Amino acid sequence: MLSLLPGLTPRHQAPLxxxxxxxxxxxxxxxxxxxxxGLPPATRSAIAAWQAKRLPRELQQWLDHAREGLSRGLFxxxxxxxxxxxxxxxxxxDPPALLYVRGNPGALQGPQxxxxxSRRASRDxxxxxxxxxxxxxxxxYGIVSGLALGADGAAHQGALEAQGxxxxxxxxxxxxxxxxxxxxxxxxxxxxxGVLISELPPTIPSEPQQFPRRNRIxxxxxxxxxxVEASLRSGxxxxxxxxxxxxxxxxxxxxxxxxxxxxxxxxxxxDGARLVESVPQILEELTGWQQQxxxxxxxxxxAGAREDMDSQDTEPETPVxxxxxxxxFLSAREQALLAVMGFDPQSTDTLCERSGLPPEELMQCxxxxxxxxxxxxxxxxxxxSSG
Numbered sequence: 596m597l598s599l600l601p602g603l604t605p606r607h608q609a610p611l612x613x614x615x616x617x618x619x620x621x622x623x624x625x626x627x628x629x630x631x632x633g634l635p636p637a638t639r640s641a642i643a644a645w646q647a648k649r650l651p652r653e654l655q656q657w658l659d660h661a662r663e664g665l666s667r668g669l670f671x672x673x674x675x676x677x678x679x680x681x682x683x684x685x686x687x688x689d690p691p692a693l694l695y696v697r698g699n700p701g702a703l704q705g706p707q708x709x710x711x712x713s714r715r716a717s718r719d720x721x722x723x724x725x726x727x728x729x730x731x732x733x734x735x736y737g738i739v740s741g742l743a744l745g746a747d748g749a750a751h752q753g754a755l756e757a758q759g760x761x762x763x764x765x766x767x768x769x770x771x772x773x774x775x776x777x778x779x780x781x782x783x784x785x786x787x788x789g790v791l792i793s794e795l796p797p798t799i800p801s802e803p804q805q806f807p808r809r810n811r812i813x814x815x816x817x818x819x820x821x822x823v824e825a826s827l828r829s830g831x832x833x834x835x836x837x838x839x840x841x842x843x844x845x846x847x848x849x850x851x852x853x854x855x856x857x858x859x860x861x862x863x864x865x866d867g868a869r870l871v872e873s874v875p876q877i878l879e880e881l882t883g884w885q886q887q888x889x890x891x892x893x894x895x896x897x898a899g900a901r902e903d904m905d906s907q908d909t910e911p912e913t914p915v916x917x918x919x920x921x922x923x924f925l926s927a928r929e930q931a932l933l934a935v936m937g938f939d940p941q942s943t944d945t946l947c948e949r950s951g952l953p954p955e956e957l958m959q960c961x962x963x964x965x966x967x968x969x970x971x972x973x974x975x976x977x978x979x980s981s982g
Contacts, residue, residue, distance in 0.1 A: 657796050661695075664797055670697040670769050673792075679704065682965045685972060686958055687815040687841050691794035697769040698790035702737060702760040708877070709739040709817040709838075711831040712746025712824040713856045720746055720824030720856060723848055725753035727821060730874040732759025739764065739817050741809060742777050742791075746823050746831075751780060755787055762816065765793040766809040767801035810834040811841075818881055819844035822868070825859030832859050835868065842959065844880055846871045925963065928952065932960045933969060933979065942976040 622642055629639045644651065664670050673680055673694040681703050684690050696703075708731055710724055728738045728750040738754035740747040742763040754761035761784055767773045769791045772781045781791060794812065795805065810833050814820050820838040822845070825831040835845050845868040850857025864870050871877050925933065935949040947957050961977060964970035969980050 657798065660798060661796055664770070670695050670797060671700060672696070673700065673703075678971070681816055682962055683707075683817070684812065684815040685965075686962050687811065689811065690815065691812060694792045694794055695769045695797055696790060696792050698785045699760075699788040700790065702762055702788060702790040703792070703816070705737050705760065706735065707737040707739045707762065707817045708881075709813050709820040709834070710746065710750035711740055711813065711820060711822055711834050712750075713826060713829055713831065713859075714743050714745040714747075715856065716745040716749070716824045717854060717856055719850070721749040724749035724823045725756070727823065727874060727877075728753030728759075728761075729757040731877070732757035732761075734874065734878060736818075737762055739813055741766070741806075741813055742772070742774075742781060744774055744777070748777055748780055750823075751784060751789075755783055755789075758787070760787075761789045763789070763791045764809050764812045764816070765791060765795075765801075766805040767793065768795050768797040768799040769793050770797040771800050773801040806830055807833055811837045814838035814841055814843055817843060819846060819877065821846040821848070821871070821877065822860055822863060823848050824850060824854075824856045825863075826856050827858050827862060829856075829859045832863065835863055839867075844869065846877055846880070848872070925969070926960075928956065929960045929963045932957070933964055936964075936970060936977065936979050938979050940976040940978050946977065 624642075626639065626643060629642060634642075641651075665672060673696050675685065675690060675692050679700065680694075710728055710731075712720055712724055716724065724746040732738060732754045737760040738750055739762045740750045742748065742751065742765060751761050751763060763781065763784060765771075765773065772778045772791075785791065792812070793799075794808070807830075810830065814834050814837045817838070820835055820843060822831050822835050835847075838845050845863060847860040847863040847868040847870060849864065849870055849872070850860055860868075869876075869880055871880075932946065932950045932952065936946065941949075943954070943957060943961075946952075946961075947954055950957065950960075952960060961970070961972075964977075965972065970977055971980060
């Protein structure tokens with residue numbers, strides 16, 4: 596129901612979810628509380644109708660279809676409070692309250708890198724998207740993209756050719772494959788334990804305003820975003836800008852001066868994106884990201900997958916000798932933060948004060964702790980894991 600509420604944007608959802616243990620709690624609040632929270636009138640009216648079991652016909656049909664699909668196992672639902680919700684995505688400014696998931700949810704749990712680019716990519720652009728996707732897959736990274744024509748499709752196909760995992764983030768519902776000519780690619784992705792995800796109800800068609808919302812999920816799932824080819828007006832530049840805002844690494848491939856589809860990449864490089872020409876250059880930039888995630892299914896990228904790189908690059912900062920729960924993989928800053936974190940929820944403001952970390956570093960360390968399984972987000976802040 597939360598995904599159907601009119602007027603409730605992701606920017607509205609993020610602060611609201613921090614108040615309650617689950618998204619459903621929002622739907623159970625009184626009219627006075629909803630008004631005090633500043634929700635738009637259309638949102639409050641829809642919640643009131645849901646509480647009174649008098650939803651408008653179209654909303655009821657969407658809700659009934661979603662329930663039927665869930666009961667038949669056609670797709671699953673991953674909510675913000677779920678323990679398997681992707682940790683990196685949880686920490687963006689406007690995480691989706693829920694995700695409809697078609698395929699293997701485990702594909703969301705390994706380290707990911709997004710590859711995006713022009714829908715009208717050149718032959719070189721398509722080749723580069725496929726080649727980088729294959730090599731990154733062989734290095735242990737899942738490939739995230741948007742299933743669009745051009746570079747996106749080539750990236751998904753490259754991951755499949757390397758027997759890797761790939762995540763397609765849709766700007767439509769998971770039952771409305773767009774563009775239609777990529778239905779066969781979507782089916783191949785699902786057959787190889789990949790996954791289709793969307794924050795939109797399953798049968799919602801794509802609309803222009805939904806693509807920027809989709810792009811923030813692509814970048815939010817990923818450690819970095821590689822733009823292989825883009826014009827100055829490409830939606831890929833939106834994804835790159837969102838990635839920068841989210842604190843992700845942004846990489847761009849240089850192109851020919853005569854290629855209009857390379858001008859967006861050149862602009863990104865001028866704006867601070869990393870110019871890269873090979874996968875080892877990307878891997879070298881990502882060595883600071885430490886993640887302990889689904890090791891049985893998707894092992895962490897290893898030094899053996901790199902070319903001409905020292906194995907010491909994969910070692911965590913200042914490892915400590917601790918036994919069980921992932922603490923041996925923590926950096927010195929993460930250890931210090933964990934030391935001041937208790938088993939009762941503490942706000943980020945409190946953790947900033949106690950750890951002495953600036954907010955930006957604090958959020959990166961919290962991501963590391965959550966990925967290592969030694970801390971997790973709860974209503975009201977963060978707490979240590981008791982396991």
